[in-house]
Amino acid sequence: MDYSSMTIKELSRGLSNGDFSSLDLTNYFLNKEDDVSAYISKLKKSALEQAKEADERIKSGERGELLGIPMAVKDNIMIKGVKCTSASLALKDYIPPYDATVIKKLKEAGVVFLGKTNLDEFAMGSSTESSYFGVTLNPCDKTRVPGGSSGGSAAAVASGLTVSALGSDTGGSIRQPAAFCGVVGLKPTYGSVSRYGLAAMASSLDQIGVISKNVEDTEIVFKSIFGRDVMDSTSADYSFNDIDVDKSKLKIGIPKEYFVDGMDQAMKEEIEQSIKDLDVDVVEISLPHTKYALSAYYIITSSEVSSNMGKYDGLRYGFSDNSAKDLIDSYFKNRGGGFGKEVKRRIILGTHTLSAGYKDAYYQKALEVRHLIRQDFLDAFKSVDLIITPVSPSFPFKIGEKITDPLEMYLLDIFTVTINLAGLPALSMPCSKVNNLPVGIQIIGKHFEEAKILSAAKQFEKIWK
């Protein structure tokens, strides 16, 4: 049986009815050829054990939407006893001694973990090209990048190597690869999902989220991972209230600053047409500080990166260069040898933006601008329910095309970084195709209003299919 095109909902129904077992599913996905290099590692032994356990639970009458469902996990989220590389040489052999909170929750729900997916080194990138383990290919066109940094998770879902996957999003790292690969990606509100056990990149922006084939599946996984966690002081207590929004009463805001001249013309036209097809009440809004967003974003992330990466000393774990002559020399050599180009670039930039004499001009200013960007959104949400924008200004680009110019790569995150700066939830979903390449659209909601986004998105999905 071909399980690769089935959704969580369909697989779950089949498992409950006894049409197939979790072991059947797990064997199928583990043995399916990974022709896009989506995985860094496959977890054959533990996956088969988890599948058998799930089958036992199903046999004893237990039911659950994720019980026995196989999933993939981005390789910067810790599973106890399983290598977690963050796609780096520095952590090539690192084995975490604990589970991330999201993993703990999914284990309780009965999820089977198929493997760890590829990403940009330490999630720093927008194409998955900076991975120490090589690039992942875009299933829609194998000469192109899958986006990043959760490129492995998006490619695995799009090519049927798993039904769903976890990713992480600091400036678009779930939404942009989901858009590039033609699948659905949810970046939840900052604080709605615990970050405990996620390799930190920029802690005030990082958020774990979900990549799936459709909106309903995305919602199923999100519902089982959100909630307050004592291990993450920034996680929030909130409840997901199922709602069914009335499309005819929805007011959608379209920010004029997000339909810029520099973006791909064909993509712009497709998105404008897709919004028209929704037949909803649309108003133009303005988010006036958008033009400063990328600058603020790259200062804040680099600053936080330079602080977060300080813990990797290569002594307690990680890459170690044994030629060092004394302790201080070990720090220099372990870090200099273990980190790749983009990681070093951001550490150096962040060290500069935080250093004495520059901190006020860069970091402090960026924090203030961040506040203005957040305020723009809060003002806009006084008159609209949801905001719709493109996900990326361009279609997936060719492998190697942009990796040599870091600034050009950074500019591609223009439509996604603002959401992280404001801490808002946003969903990326396909709305159309041009020459077989997917066009992604972003639906943004108020803080902790994932339910509203998901309900609207389910209705939009039917129109765009």
Place this chain on the structure above:
Amino acid sequence: MIKKLSNLARISLSPEEESDLKKDIEKVLDYVNSLKEANISSKQQDYFQSELSNIFRQDIVVEFDDKDAIIKSFNDKEERFLKVKAIL
């Protein structure tokens, strides 16, 4: 500048890396300098600072159940102690 920063960040860089980074960082700094134009009133600044609050909890020791796994990751050890190169 790069030399000073790599010293602060404790990262060894090859001469090629240094010159590449110099070019990249200058370009990025040139771009982010646009922030200087952003106008922030003192009222907005006050509001921004009052918005954040600390989250406190009791500092209670919790026993970790798999210390061996942590020790196993050490790159060098003596018995159960982490061993590092000479400090001085």
